[in-house]
Amino acid sequence: MDAGTDELRAAHDGLAEFYVDLLAGALETEPVERAVLSLFCELTVAAGLGASVGDVGCGTGRLAPYLAAHGLSPRGVDLSPEMVRVARRDYPGFAFDVADLRDLPFDDASLAGAVCWYSSLFLPPADRAAAFGELARVVKPGGYLVTAFKAGDGKPQRRGRSVGRGVEFDAFWLSPEEMERRVTDAGFTTVFWGGRPAQEQEATPQGYLLARRTEATTGPNAAAREAK
Template sequence: MDAQTDELRDAHDKLAEWYSERLVGLLESMPIERAVLDLFCELTLAADLGGDVADIGCGTGRLLPYLAGRGVTPRGVDLAPGMIEVARRDNPGFPYEVGDVRALPFEDASLAGVVCWYSLIFLPPESRGAAFGELARVVRPGGYFVCAFKDGDGERRRGGLSLNIGIEFDAYWMSAAEMMERLDASGFSLVFQGGRPPEGTETVPQGYLVARRSAPGAPPG
């Protein structure tokens, strides 16, 4: 594991309890995010591919009960062991494992869908192709991808300092245009694009994408 990934993992180990305290119940106050997740779940179930989905970068596992309540069968993956420990404690009853989006612990075409909820904002440029390729690898043809992200310029930012808990890490807020290009190049077809203006302390718009995994041999897009 490279130094940048080590730093990101260690920072999120320390963030696990912070997230646990501050993000609990947040989804209930966010109707737009719930609507996007609902769309993903409905499309995934309608595809009749089994309903097995993975929340990649699941953090404390806060989305898994909601996803399960919409009929899919979720599991969680996160880079940080500390996040997985808190997820098992706070949101039990689901499979969790430590893993990296650039080398996912799943067989080819083994999932009906993947969720990347603000988890792709840590990908440096040189890792993006591998990450999107892995997401495409593990989703069955006809399955779905959903993500929430900060719609920015893709440039490197240092995160964590403002929290005053002794952590720093790199973050990259890819634009919606780049996100869609990455999806297209890796074999996904866009189904839905949405966004909302920044609120509260947010400094950039928030973006949402749903895409469908193309059949083998089908042209991208």
């Protein structure tokens, strides 16, 4: 594991319980985010490719009940073992595992869709193509990807210190243009994009992108998997 990934994992291990408290009930107060997730759920169910979806970078697991209530069967994965622990504790009816966005534990074209909710913002430039390629690899042609992200200029930022828990990590707030380009290059076609202005203590606007998987691909990590 590289130093940046190790730092990110350790930081989020230390922030897990903090995020449990911070995000409790957050989705109920965000009609825009519910609307985007509901559109993803409706399209995924209508596609008839099954109900299995990956919640990639699931954090505390808070989206799982919402996805399930809208007809999907989510499986959450997160880099942080402590995030996975609290997700399993608080949402015991769902599956959660430790995994890296750049090397997902799903078979090729095995998911009807994938949710990447504020989890791509930790990807440094060199890792973005592989990560979005992994999302494309695991989603069936005709399936859907939905992402939420903090819109910015893509420059690295040191985050974490403001919460007073002795953690720091790099984050990257990507522009809507780069997000759409990454998704398109990986093999998706944009269905919906949108955003909203920053609210209250938010430092940046929030962006949303929903895309449909088009051509089949084995993804950039396929050769490595075949060799295992």
